[in-house]
Amino acid sequence: MVVKKNMNLIEAKDITRTYKIGTVEIHALRSVNLNVRQGEYVSVMGHSGSGKSTLMHILGCLDTPTSGKYRLKGMDVTSLSEERLATIRNREIGFIFQTFNLLSRASVLHNVELPLIYRGLPSKERKRKSISVLENVGLGDRINHHPNQLSGGERQRVAIARAIVINPSLILADEPTGNLDSKTGEEILTLFDEIYREGNTLIVVTHERYVAKRAERIVHIKDGSIR
Numbered sequence: 001m002v003v004k005k006n007m008n009l010i011e012a013k014d015i016t017r018t019y020k021i022g023t024v025e026i027h028a029l030r031s032v033n034l035n036v037r038q039g040e041y042v043s044v045m046g047h048s049g050s051g052k053s054t055l056m057h058i059l060g061c062l063d064t065p066t067s068g069k070y071r072l073k074g075m076d077v078t079s080l081s082e083e084r085l086a087t088i089r090n091r092e093i094g095f096i097f098q099t100f101n102l103l104s105r106a107s108v109l110h111n112v113e114l115p116l117i118y119r120g121l122p123s124k125e126r127k128r129k130s131i132s133v134l135e136n137v138g139l140g141d142r143i144n145h146h147p148n149q150l151s152g153g154e155r156q157r158v159a160i161a162r163a164i165v166i167n168p169s170l171i172l173a174d175e176p177t178g179n180l181d182s183k184t185g186e187e188i189l190t191l192f193d194e195i196y197r198e199g200n201t202l203i204v205v206t207h208e209r210y211v212a213k214r215a216e217r218i219v220h221i222k223d224g225s226i227r
Helices: 052-059 082-092 108-119 123-136 152-164 182-197
Strands: 008-021 024-037 041-045 067-072 093-097 170-174 202-206 217-222
Touching (some): 052 202, 152 182
Parallel strands (some): 170 202
Antiparallel strands (some): 008 024
């Protein structure tokens, strides 16, 4: 699918997500409407329990809404099978998590190569692409290290490299500075600025105002609703 510049990459309409715990029904999202343009940098800001992570999981095709419609690149992904959603995640979406989610026994290079392995790229091509991206995030000299040999900031850079190596349509970051000190967090946010300037679509989920203010637009969420 071809997405024209400045057209909506994301169109979420009346998204509701409820969970049942025994007889109790929890409303995580309530009729959320959100459009995000291609190449836009958006932060989703809210306190713990506001619904921001649930929204990210739906936008990232890690979860499906109870009701409502979600279109990504013009495709309605609301009711796709798990297999189709997995394919979309691998081809269209790069994830960056607060806890890095790296394989501890794998090298930095192998961690970044993983999505390309799942995509079926030949070894030589995926190694070339992964090394290039690692060099771009300042870790060209760390490719043979393991995560436990890296600082928190370096591990987050590995996670960023893994997210962007597939040239995704959408990059989702969930509390990306949550486990970092302020100086290192600022370095990561500066890297996000560079990724945005290169034309990538970036959504950062955070409860920190200084993180949210780096974005082009701030979306506030409270009690499962966008305010």
